[in-house]
Amino acid sequence: MTDSSAAGAAVYSPMTLALYDAWVLGISNRYAWCCSTGAVLMPFFRANVRPHHLDIGVGTGYYLAKAQLSSQTQVTLLDLNPSSLEAAKRRIDRPGTRTIEHDVMTPIPGDERFDSISLFYLLHCLPGPLDTKAAIFGHLKHNLRPGGVLFGATILGDDAKHNSFGRKLMALYNKKGIFSNCGDNEAGFGVHLREHFNDVTLKRHGRVLLFRAADPIV
């Protein structure tokens, strides 16, 4: 783990995780990032999650807990922060859920492959610039099974023309190292994803970019 990776994960203590859903998934998504958790992000999660799933940057486990997964779905949780792993595992309460404490900036040890990998609100927390953090696409494509999909959502940087609430949060979070996303933009994510995948879809809602990538270039 590098110092810069640690900053993007350290804020998620049991106390901040207790407030996370209300503050981030409720208030901030609605009023700062203008991307609805219930109407946009959850349907996108449900549409892409597959039976052997890896969730990276797990937070409170909200999406997995609410997605009404089939009983067959096997879930693996990966996060740098043990408090997030514990909170999400407890929340989703599924027998057989595995946890991996690991920094996503480095390749996942072993050669396990998944049908789907989700990265929700992770990339804006990773140390920038975009060219550095996007290296994870090159690692994670090797963790997909044939036909698998990598998908997620991330808050865009200054180019996204944030509203005044968003600008205040962006300034505070980037100053504290909770976010490192000032230079993140849709075009840059497109370039990096297309370096590693033949099939890339990008869609913007408010200041959030939703991405889906399949058919890795190996």
Ligand SMILES: C[S@@+](CC[C@H](N)C(=O)[O-])C[C@H]1O[C@@H](n2cnc3c(N)ncnc32)[C@H](O)[C@@H]1O
């Ligand atoms: C903003 S939360 C997202 C939670 C959840 N996915 C959601 O969308 O509600 C970011 C999560 O990513 C984790 N994280 C941050 N940097 C990380 C890194 N370098 N490697 C692995 N996990 C990291 C944090 O610990 C935290 O659990």
